[in-house]
Amino acid sequence: MIELKQDKERVILVGVELPGEESMEDSLSELSELATTAGAETVGCVIQNREQVHPGTYVGKGKIEEIKDLLWELEATGIICDDELSPAQMKNLQDELNVKVMDRTLLILDIFAARASTSEGKIQVELAQLKYRQTRLTGFGTAMSRLGGGIGTRGPGEKKLEMDRRLIKSRIAALNRELKEVKRHREVTREQRSKSYVPVVAIVGYTNAGKSTLLNRLTGADILAEDKLFATLDPTTRGLKLPGGQEVLLTDTVGFIKKLPHHLIEAFKSTLEEAKYADVILHVVDTSSPQMDSQMYTVYETLSNLGVKDKAIITAFNKQDKLEDAPLIRDFKADYTVKISAKTGAGLTDLTDTMEAVLREQKVFLECLYEYRDAAKIQLIRKYGELLEEKYQEDGIFVRAYVPAELYSRVTV
Numbered sequence: 001m002i003e004l005k006q007d008k009e010r011v012i013l014v015g016v017e018l019p020g021e022e023s024m025e026d027s028l029s030e031l032s033e034l035a036t037t038a039g040a041e042t043v044g045c046v047i048q049n050r051e052q053v054h055p056g057t058y059v060g061k062g063k064i065e066e067i068k069d070l071l072w073e074l075e076a077t078g079i080i081c082d083d084e085l086s087p088a089q090m091k092n093l094q095d096e097l098n099v100k101v102m103d104r105t106l107l108i109l110d111i112f113a114a115r116a117s118t119s120e121g122k123i124q125v126e127l128a129q130l131k132y133r134q135t136r137l138t139g140f141g142t143a144m145s146r147l148g149g150g151i152g153t154r155g156p157g158e159k160k161l162e163m164d165r166r167l168i169k170s171r172i173a174a175l176n177r178e179l180k181e182v183k184r185h186r187e188v189t190r191e192q193r194s195k196s197y198v199p200v201v202a203i204v205g206y207t208n209a210g211k212s213t214l215l216n217r218l219t220g221a222d223i224l225a226e227d228k229l230f231a232t233l234d235p236t237t238r239g240l241k242l243p244g245g246q247e248v249l250l251t252d253t254v255g256f257i258k259k260l261p262h263h264l265i266e267a268f269k270s271t272l273e274e275a276k277y278a279d280v281i282l283h284v285v286d287t288s289s290p291q292m293d294s295q296m297y298t299v300y301e302t303l304s305n306l307g308v309k310d311k312a313i314i315t316a317f318n319k320q321d322k323l324e325d326a327p328l329i330r331d332f333k334a335d336y337t338v339k340i341s342a343k344t345g346a347g348l349t350d351l352t353d354t355m356e357a358v359l360r361e362q363k364v365f366l367e368c369l370y371e372y373r374d375a376a377k378i379q380l381i382r383k384y385g386e387l388l389e390e391k392y393q394e395d396g397i398f399v400r401a402y403v404p405a406e407l408y409s410r411v412t413v
Contacts (some may be wrong), residue, residue, distance in 0.1 A: 001340065001354055003151045005139040008039060008040055008041040009039070009040040009041070009077045009078055009100075009367075010043045010075060010076045010077050010078075011035055011041070011042055011043065011077070011078050011079060011080050012039050012042075012067060012070055012071065012074065012075065012076045012078075012080075013031050013035070013042055013044070013045045013046070013062075013079070013080050014043040014045075014046045014047075014048075014058070014059060014067065014079050014080065014081045014082065014301070015027060015028050015031070015045075015046070015047050015048075015049075015083075015246035016047075016048050016049075016050050016053050016054075016058065016059060016083065016285060017047055017049050017410050018050065018051070018053070019051065019131060022294055023045070024047045024326045025081070026290070026291050026294070027082055028045050028082060029259065030034035030257075030258070030291070031082050031104060031107070032045075032070060032078060033104065033393065034104070034107050034108065035080055035107065035268075035302070038111050038114070039106055039112050040078075040080075040371060043061060043074045043075075043076050043151070043231075044065060044070050044074050044076065046059075046066060046067055046070065046162060048060060048063045050073070050338075052365065053083065053094075054089075055086075055088075055089075056089065057081070057083055057089060057092045057096065057308060058085060058089045058090050058093060059160060064093075064097070064372070066095050067097060068096075068097060071099060073096065076099070077085075077099060077100060078099050078100035078101065078102060078124060079093070079097065079099065079100075079101055079102070079139060080103065080104070080107060081093075081101070081102070081103045081104065081155065081274065082103075082104050082259075083103060083104060083259065084103050084104060084105040084234060084259070084261065085101070085103040087135050087136045090103070091305060099363040104259055105132060105133070105259075105261040105263075108134060108257065108260070108261055108264065109125065109128055109129050109261060109263075109264065111403075112125045112128070112264065113126075113129065120125070120182050120271075122186045122351065123175055123178050123182065123268040123280065124179065124264075124268050124271070125177055125264075125351060126175060126177065127172060127175040127176065127263075127267045127268070128263040128264045128267040129265075130168055130171060130172050130175070130259065130269075131172065131262075131263040132263050132266075133168070134165065134168055134169070134172070154338055157198070160220045163269065165350050174276050179267070182334035185241075186271075186273075187238065188411070192338065193249065194382075195236075195370055196332070197245055197384040197404045197406065197407050198239075198248065198249055198384065199218060199246075199248050199249070199359055199362070199404070200237075200249045200251060200274075200277070200278045200279050200280075201248050201250050201251070201278060201279065201280045201281075201282050202251050202253060202274050202275040202278035202281055202282065202392075203250060203251065203252050203253060203282045204253050204256070204275050204281055204282070204284070204299060204303065205213060205234060205246070205255060205256070205283055205284035205285060205286075205299060206256050206285070206286065206289075206295035206296075206298060206299055207255025207256065207257050208255065208286065209255065209284045209285055209286040209295070210234075210235075210284055210318040210319060210343070211252050211253070211255065211284045212252055213342040213343060214223065214316070214318065214340075214342035215236065215238060215250055215252045215285055216350065217343075217345060217348065218240055219240050219250060222236075223369050232334070233272045235251055235252055235253055235254070235271050235274055235360065236247050236251070236252045237250065237251045237252075238250050240352075242352050242355060242356045242359075242411070243348065243349075243353065243356060244356050244381060244386045244387075245354055245387060246356060246359060246384075246385070246386050247336060247383065247384070248355065248359070249397045250282075251278065252276045253271065253274050253275060254274060256298055256299050256302045258294070258295075258296065260302065262324060265302075265305070265306075266392065269306070272306055273300075273306060274306055275303060275306065275308050276306055276308045277309075277360070277386050279312070279362060280309045280311065280312045280313075280314060280355065280358055281303070281308070281312065282314050282316060282355070283296075283313055283314065283316065283334065284314045284316050284318050284333070284342075285315060285316065285317050285318060285329075285332070285340075286319050286324060287317045287318060287319055287322075287327075287329055288319040288320060288323060292329070295330060300333055302331070305321050311375065312335050312358045312361070312362070313333060313334045313335050313336075314334065314335065314336045314337070314338065314351070314355065314358060315331040315334035315336070315337045315338070315353055316337075316338050316339075316340050316347075316351055317329050317337060317338070317339045317340065318340055318341065318342055319341060319342075319343070320322045320339050320340060320341045320346060320347065321343055321344050321346065324365065335358065336354045336357070336358060338350050338351045338354050356386070356403060359386075360386060360402050362405075363402035363403055363404055363405065364403055364404075364405075364408045364413065365384060365400075365410070366381070366385075366399065366401045366402070366403050366408065367400050367403075368399050368411075368412060369396045369397070369398050370396050370398075371396050371397075371398045372396060372397065375397065377395060377410070377411045378399055378411075380407065380411055381399065381401045381403055381407075381411055384403065384404055384407055385401050385402055385403035385404060385407065386401060386402040387399070388400040388401055388402070389401075
C-alpha cells in the first residue's frame with residue numbers, strides 16, 4: 001500500500017445535483033474514494049439541488065453558510081467539489097470559506113502525480129497539471145500560502161506556484177516537445193507491431209475494474225494490481241499464446257473515470273490511443289459495482305472521444321466471485337460477452353476462446369498444398385495465424401488455416 005500523506009486532511013465533499021442527472025450520492029461516493037486514494041479523510045457531504053451550477057460560487061449562498069457551519073463542527077480543513085471549478089468559483093469559495101478549496105479535477109491530477117512512475121507518465125501528468133494551474137495561479141497562490149502542502153501540491157507543486165505565466169508557458173512548450181518525441185516513439189513501436197502480424201488486444205475499462213489483475217492472470221505480467229482507483233497508470237504490453245497457438249499482444253491502458261479531466265485526456269492521448277490502433281477491444285467491467293451501467297457508458301463515451309470506432313469489442317463481466325446471485329447483465333455495444341473472475345481464474349478459458357473466435361473473423365481462410373521446400377511458409381502460418389490441419393502427403397504438405405489478410409500473399413505465392 002502506498003502511503004501518500006502522514007497527516008490526513010479532513011474534507012467535506014460538495015456536489016450540485018442538476019435535473020435529469022444521475023444520483024449525486026453515487027458520484028460523491030466515488031469522489032470519497034478518490035479523496036481516500038489521495039490521502040484525505042471524508043468527514044461530511046453537502047448536496048444542493050439546482051437548475052444550474054452557480055456561476056460565481058458553485059453552490060448558492062445558503063449552502064455556503066451551511067458549509068461554513070459544517071467546517072467548524074467537523075473540524076474540516078478543506079472542501080472538494082464534484083465538478084471542475086472555474087478560477088472565479090475557486091477564488092470566491094476560498095474568500096467565503098477561508099479554507100482550502102479543491103475540485104474533482106485537482107484531485108484526479110494529484111492522484112496521477114503520485115502514481116506516475118515512468119518518465120513518460122511524469123511528463124504527461126506535469127503537462128496536465130500545468131495547463132490546469134495556468135489559469136488559476138492567483139487562487140492557488142493564496143490558498144497555498146495560507147494552508148501549505150497537502151492535496152494538489154504533488155508533481156510540479158510548490159515550485160511551479162512561484163513561476164509566473166511566462167515561465168509556465170515555456171515549461172508547457174518544453175513538455176509538449178518531449179511528448180511529441182514520446183508519441184513518435186510509440187508510433188514507431190506500433191508500426192513494428194503491424195509488420196510482425198501479431199494482433200493487439202487493448203484492455204480498457206473503468207478504473208478499478210480489474211484490468212491489471214486480468215493481465216497478470218493471463219500472462220503472468222506481475223504488474224501492480226490493487227483494489228483502489230488508478231493503481232496503475234503506465235501501459236503494459238505482454239504476449240499471450242491462445243489455445244489454438246495464435247500469439248497476441250495484450251495492452252493494459254489507464255483506467256477511465258467520470259469527468260476525466262480534459263487536460264489529462266490530451267496529455268495521455270498517445271497512451272490512450274493504444275485502443276485506437278488495436279485489433280480488438282477487451283472491455284473489462286466490474287459487475288459488483290452498483291454504478292456498473294454508468295461506468296460502462298463512461299468507457300464508451302471516452303472511447304468515442306478518442307476516435308475509437310469500428311472495432312470488435314469483447315466485454316468481460318469481471319468480479320463474478322463477488323456476486324451472491326446472478327443478476328441480468330448485458331452490453332448491447334459488445335460483439336461478445338463473457339463472465340469471468342480475474343481473481344479466481346473462472347471463465348478465462350471462455351475468454352481466450354472468444355478472443356480466438358474474434359481474431360479468426362478478421363483472418364482469411366487458407367487451404368493449400370505446399371511443396372516440402374516451402375515448409376518455412378507453414379512456420380509463418382503457425383506463428384501468426386491459426387493452423388487447423390497439417391497433413392504430410394507424398395506430393396507435399398496439405399494445410400488448412402486462418403491467416404492475417406496482410407500475410408496471405410506471403411504464404412500463397
